[in-house]
Amino acid sequence: MPDEACGALLGIQRSMIIDIQQFIPLSNIAIHRKTAFRIDEREWIQLLFKGPANGRQVLGLIHSHPATSATPSSADLDTLWHTIPTQWIISFADTNNPVLKAFRFHIDGTYEDLNWRIRN
8 A cells, every 4th residue: 555645736816716736745754654644844834935936825735545535534634734725635545546525624623525626
């Protein structure tokens, strides 16, 4: 089984439109990377300072669930990621049919499923 992967989605938000323009892979430094992710703090800080300089902001975080569904785990919800507009999870539980879902996390540990469509 592969490790969980993680990254940031950068772009511009205009009113109700989120225009994701760039994916930035980030290192997973969790001790148990097969079942968890922890973003390298140095990379995260660099990204936070570099993104606005390019006119982009962090609009989402994405990570994978190599063996479970694309549903936020209790560990996912027990983070401060509610401060980021969107959370994306890609599941490889069925390797022939990966599933990508977007969510918005709330400060109270709940989340909402964002039924968005992806356009090129």
